[in-house]
């Protein structure tokens with residue numbers, strides 16, 4: 001059996017926070033606000049995977065009212081999502097994601113993001129694709145107020 005999932009997330013860009021995307025710390029004067037490390041890309045991927053398995057969303061599994069997730073590295077959340085899917089017999093087929101950011105330029109960091117995601121999901125790197133786009137200075141992402149990410153995935157199991 002094969003299932004499809006999609007995820008979408010947004011975090012605000014603020015001063016005094018690190019910018020972490022796909023588990024990569026990116027030099028930039030602003031970072032993403034959130035309860036965790038606010039890795040919007042990994043959050044969208046978590047939601048796509050949970051959605052494919054009909055297991056709810058990231059907020060259900062890792063509530064932002066729980067202090068154990070304060071400042072957490074979202075790669076730990078992604079690995080945890082992989083583990084709960086694995087318990088139900090699911091393995092990941094592929095993931096495709098888009099980060100919507102006016103700045104900074106993300107292409108140089110994409111290979112490292114892909115390495116992290118593939119490693120955390122226990123798939124080959126050619127099963128993971130990360131893209132970046134601006135919104136041509138339009139909307140909240142275009143004004144640099146935040147960064148959005150969306151992801152789709154396939155998951156598989158024998159029955």
Ligand SMILES: Nc1ccn([C@@H]2O[C@H](COP(=O)(O)O)[C@@H](O)[C@H]2O)c(=O)n1
Pocket residue numbers: 100101102103104105106107108132133134135136
């Ligand atoms: N934050 C970003 C946004 C885009 N890119 C790369 O630039 C290409 C063109 O972007 P458009 O928004 O003009 O379509 C895009 O395909 C990415 O390769 C980027 O590196 N970082």
Ligand SMILES: C[C@@]1(CO)OP(=O)(O)OP(=O)(O)OC[C@H]1O
Pocket residue numbers: 009010033034035036037038039043058059060062063064065069070071072
């Ligand atoms: C990840 C969690 C938990 O630390 O916090 P945030 O970093 O605020 O991220 P969000 O995308 O709002 O998702 C769910 C939260 O429960």
